[in-house]
Amino acid sequence: MSGCVDVYGYAVSTGGWLLCGWAPPLSGQAVSGECGVSLVFENGSVGGEGLVAQVLRDDLGDLGFGVLVHVPGSCPSLGRLISAIVGGDGGSVTMQTTAELTRADDGALLDILQVQRLISADADGDRIRVVMQRPGFSGRDTLGQFEGQLAFQIDEAIRYGGSGMLLNGWLLEAPRGIRQIRLRSGRRSTPVALGAAVRTERPDVIAKYGAALRSHRVSCGFIVALADCLEPGEAAYVEIEVASGEIGFLPIRPSVLRGLAAIRNTLSNLSPRYDEVQRTFDIIGPALRLLNQERLAGPRSHREIVFGAPPTNPDCSVIVPLHGRIDYAEVQVALLARDGFGQRHEVIYVVDDPPAAAAVLRLADSLFRRFGLPLRLLLPNENVGFAPACNAGLDIARGRHICFLNSDVFGLQPDWLDRLLATLRGRPDLGIVGPLLLFEDGTIQHQGMRYDRLPEFGHWLFPVHPGKGSRPVPGRGLVVHPAITGACMVLSRQLALDLEGFDERYVIGDFEDSDLCLRARRRGVSVAVDHGVSLIHLERKSQASGAEAWRSNVTLYNAWLHQAAWAAQLSADAGQDWQDERGPCGS
Amino acid sequence: MRVLITSHSHPRVQNGGSEVASHALFERLRACGDVEAWYLGCTRSTAFQRAGQSITQPFSERDYLYTVGEFEDFKFANRDTGFARDFRLLLRTLRPDIVHFHHYVNSGLEAFACVREQLPDAKIVLTLHELLAICHQQGQMVTRPDGNLCRRSGPIECNRCFPEVQPSDFFLRTVYIRHFMGWVDRFVSPSHFLAQRYVEWGLPEHGIDVIENVARETAKTSAMLRPPRSPGDLTTLRVGFFGQISMLKGIEVVIEAATLLEREGRTDILFSVHGDDSNQPAVFRSTFRTQVAAFGDNIVFRGAYENSEVDALMADVDIVLVPSVWWENSPVVIQEALRNGRPVICSDIGGMAEKVISGQTGLHFPVGDARALAGVLKALAADPELRQALLRGVAERRQDDAFDAHLQLYRGLLQAREQG
Structure with a gap:
């Protein structure tokens, strides 16, 4: 039993696909209200929970009845639509496409679908009309319309992995207030499933908004990692759909945080313990991995400054990453500079502390002049961390052996x-x-x-x-x-x-x-x-404090x-x- | 014999005990026929600085001055690259057999290793002038901020005085200092007390010689000008305090003892206070000046004096008071008092108790105890025989010649070198 799609396309303002066609007569039970929809394209498919309403069609006669379908979701480039499978518990209908299939998007699509007056006057029809009449995102924050019903904020929206985004924010809502939260970017629409988010405690939010919204749930903060949710060149915004079908928007200003600062921000308000630990890092770990990868992906440039004449064929290269307490090097070098150490071995300090570079160079100059131990100083142009610093030292090491040594x-x-x-x-x-x-x-x-x-x-x-x-x-x-x-x-x-x-x-x-x-x-x-x-x-002994x-x-x-x-x-x-x-x- | 004496300062720049003693040693060495001697002092003043040169000769041909550059005071590390270069050059130029350091502040501990590197056969001598290596609190071994006497240092103990410095940093400080002291052939301590503290800290006992500081030669002391008064004829006891007006020198103990005696109506014990308070903290100074204004008739503040005036000033007192509330090493004022024939009343601790033999060259009282000091003074005022005995004790005391002891030390070291 199959029907047919006449017109389809993607309407950004509705946050999904609209298609209009017809279904065979006996499928009325299966094809109505909320039901699953799968759109099969030449190069893949999209699907999800859609809305179906009947459309009055004089032309069909006994052939069937008219249907209008909305499927929220993204708009990837998957080629031409082949078919749509619509159905619920009562069975499903496949709507085929023909050579006459019309593709139109956004305003053009909504114009063609000026069949609204013919959409059935029942509850299903009302719901799909609300969707089609949704205002598009204009760049403004429109969440104010839900005052007293919900409060939502994104504190930090950190890009990762090219098109992913880590959202760090909070939500307070009256019971059953929200149907769905989506992150929108161009033609992408990604559900923000807070049920599967890392929850964080936000007493500050409760102190400010708790009374107005009659909510005292301290763990109203969340961190979610949304992979592949951003469309290149398109702004991102949050779209909140409430139970009544109304939509509010919150523009997102992407964070300026990158690299370690981004990782630090993401991890600063968490204290997972016991069973939360695995879940927490399963959620945010992949995003952190990409952030760290990006941090180290850039071209790494190191200056090498040599004091004295290190041996050309040393037995061992001692590699010391130096960060923070540069004065430790004074004692370390004083103790190393004995018994011809500098003739047998080479000492490489990797100064993983760019702000201290000038002070380290001055100290190294003084150390060489005082103790006569040749020193190779490697100065990365940014703080890279223990492993990359040691590896940078290893790259230039000439010894038959390596000694990794802390400062x-x-x-x-x-x-x-x-x-x-x-x-x-x-x-x-x-x-x-x-x-x-x-x-x-x-x-x-x-x-x-x-x-x-x-x-x-x-x-x-x-x-x-x-x-x-x-x-x-x-x-x-x-x-x-x-x-x-x-x-x-x-x-x-x-x-x-x-x-x-x-x-x-x-x-x-x-x-x-x-x-x-x-x-x-x-x-x-x-x-x-x-x-x-x-x-x-x-x-x-570091002072144990929340900041750490x-x-x-x-x-x-x-x-x-x-x-x-x-x-x-x-x-x-x-x-x-x-x-x-x-x-x-x-x- | 070729000897280079180095000091953390220079008497032409600052008139402290150790720079005066080291320069006196240098002067006396110069006067010896078979010794070639040079002096290298240090200064943090930029007054003698010459661009590109860290060591200059502003005073005389044999007298060098190093203008200190970047110096790390916590572990006495001299980071000045100019010194590393110029000190090596100086050593190669002078080729001393003995390099005798007085102190390691300003020249830096690395200088010991530098001597060994440049002149492997030269002998390195270090005179310990205070407890700086052991105690970061200006080497006083007095707790911070309470000012209690400290008997033991260590990473944990020192962290109590300096909570902002981690115990591990105190550990590293000790590692660094001991590492460089490993190059020193012989240590000299002006007192057994100081030597003992350094032995407890880790220096080898057999490596330390106790030799008193060499005193500056003076033409005539007041002992010759105006001998001490005979106690039998006197109705007053004149007590003199000479030195820095500071908390640690025990000035408060003096004032309190004077106040106690005045309240008792004693007019026969008179105090005169000589010294400088100009480099003391403002709060201390203003408190002291308020106290001076309220002084009773039995105590008078005479103000600062030049070192050259001390003999004349001591002529006007019968006994000298050294009431320091820290250990002291070998206070110059004790040497000055004894050389002027004046007995000394001092605190019963450290270098003071060692240098003044109670009942012979003076008397001790419990450190910091003004009431006890007042008691000792009253007893002394009432006992002309005791005063006479102390005067005799001072006059007949055994005097070792510190300079000869230094010469012997040098010769011994060189002899040992020649014997391999």
């Missing part, structure tokens, strides 16, 4: 690096080796990493430092671990290059070290701590990536008793 790690034993290198050379099965790291009071900061499931954070596996804060046990020798910290690790340059350095998807500086170790182990080499070599690693919430959420985001990549491997690791495992490197 707050200090070697009090003069020969610590040579000893780690000797350990590495002595064990072909060993891929990455690190030292025992101690706090300034002599207690353990790091002696290898394990993974703990944290219920509070979605039962994900987080790297932990067993024994942290306790006194080290002497004479442990070389101990293999699932992973070691990147605060100080030594590996061959070849392995570092084979692994393509640290994975830059991790933002700022978490989990990259674990990830690198796990990738190395996948290649069949082991990872170990040489307890015979110890360095000091300071742990900065975003930073712990970045950690959660990184954990989300890490979990997705390594959950299976880590579950297998968990079966091993690493604590006592000396492994193939054990002594």
Whole structure:
């Protein structure tokens, strides 16, 4: 049983497709009111919940009855319409197209469909008339018409991935006030499903609007990621359709935030715990991943400034990302500049702190003149984060080996690096080796990493430092671990290059070290701590404050990536008793 | 023997105890026939600056002055690239056998490593003049802001005085200082007290010699001009305070003791206060000046004095008061008092208690205790025999020659070098 489409097209003001044609006589039950509609084009289909009303047609006789269909949705370029399938619980009708099919859009379409007076005078007809009479978006905020009924605001609308948008806002509404919220851009219409959004707490909104709207739901904030919702060159706006069918518009001013600032803004008002964690990052994680990718995608330019004459064929390249406390370099270099270190090894500081560049250069000049240790300074033109900074250092490194070293790690034993290198050379099965790291009071900061499931954070596996804060046990020798910290690790340059350095998807500086170790182990080499070599690693005590919430959420985001990549491997690791495992490197 | 003396300051720029002592040592070395000596002082004033040169010779041929550039005061790191260049050049030019540092402020700790690098055979001596390496609170080991005596430093303890500085930064400060002190061949401390504190902090005990500061040579002291009065004939006890008018020097203890005695109607114990309050905080100064205005008849404020006047001023007192409420190292005023034949009444702590032997060259009282000080003074006023005994003790005290001890130290170091 099939009918036919005579005229169709897309009308931006209605936010969807309109098509007019006829359906066979016995289909009246199936083809009326709200029902599912699927439009099949040459190159794909669109569909959704549509509205169908009957149209009076004298010309059809027994052939059937006239229908007018509206399907809200976007208008992708899919070619010519082939057919429309309209139906509900009572069955469906396929409306075919013929060579006489007319395509018209917007005003032209609505003119052709000047059949409104012939639209049935029932409830279905009324509803579709309201849709066709909707005013188009004029660029103005028209939500004021819903005063006392709802209040809605977008605080930040961050573009990502070319055509995606992260909306960070809030909504207060009287019960059952809203039928649908859509993000509109050109001919795209994307439902904003708050039921599937990340909810945020907005006591500020409740304080201001709660009484007027008789709503006290503090979690009225939301963050949604809408992929592929923007049409190039077209403005974006929110369209809110209330239960009565009326429409209000809110223009969107795209955020100026980009890169890390955008990530920071998105993560600053969240505190997901337990079961919310996985859901939260499943919603916003893909958008964050694209934001981070865009941040690092631009052409990266680094200036290299060299002080002195570093060896051309160094045994090891020590790569230190420097950010914030540049004065740490003064102590670090003073301690390194002993026993011909600068003739055997090269030291590369990656100044991942562009505002501090001038001060670092002045300090480096002074350090070289005081201590005579040749220094290579790499100055990225923007703050790139731990992994990209280390990788930039790796790109220019010339050593047979690489030592990734944090700027707050200090070697009090003069020969610590040579000893780690000797350990590495002595064990072909060993891929990455690190030292025992101690706090300034002599207690353990790091002696290898394990993974703990944290219920509070979605039962994900987080790297932990067993024994942290306790006194080290002497004479442990070389101990293999699932992973070691990147605060100080030594590996061959070849392995570092084979692994393509640290994975830059991790933002700022978490989990990259674990990830690198796990990738190395996948290649069949082991990872170990040489307890015979110890360095000091300071742990900065940052004031716990709300302003830093975003930073712990970045950690959660990184954990989300890490979990997705390594959950299976880590579950297998968990079966091993690493604590006592000396492994193939054990002594 | 070729000796380069360096100091954190220069007596021509500032008249502090350690620069005066280091320059006195330099002058006496110059007077020795078999010693070639040079002096390198420092200044933060730009008055002597010459573009492109960090070390100049504004005073004399053997007397150098370094104009300090970028200096990091927390861990005494000298970031001045000009000094790194010019100090190396100076070392290569002078080729001293001994480089004797007085202090590490201004020249910077790196200078020790620099000497070792340029002159591997030269011996490095460092005289410790206060507790700066151990205590960030101006090396006083007095808590901030309460001013209590501190007996132990460390990252956690120091963070209590300076909550804005993380314990890890204090740790790094110590790492940095100790690292460079590793190049020093011999430490000199003017007092056992200071030496002990540095041993507790981590310096090797056998590496420190206790040698008193070399005093500036004076033509005549007042002990010769006007000997102390004989106590038996006297009805008054004249007590003198000489030094900076500051909280730490215990000026409040003096004023309180004088007030207590006045209230008791004692007119036989008279205080005279000599010193400068001009570089003190404004609040302290105004409080002090208000106190001066309200002074009773038994105490008088005489104001600032030149170091060259001290002998004459001490001639007018019977005893000298050193009531500091911090440890002190080896206060110059004690040396001055003893050289003028005056017994000293001092606080019972640190370098003061060490340099004044109670019952012989003076008396001690519990630090900060004005009532106890008043008691000691009353006892002394009532006991001419005790006063006489103290005068005798001062006159007969054993005097080691600090300069000879320095020469011996240098010769010992060079002898050891030659013996390999």
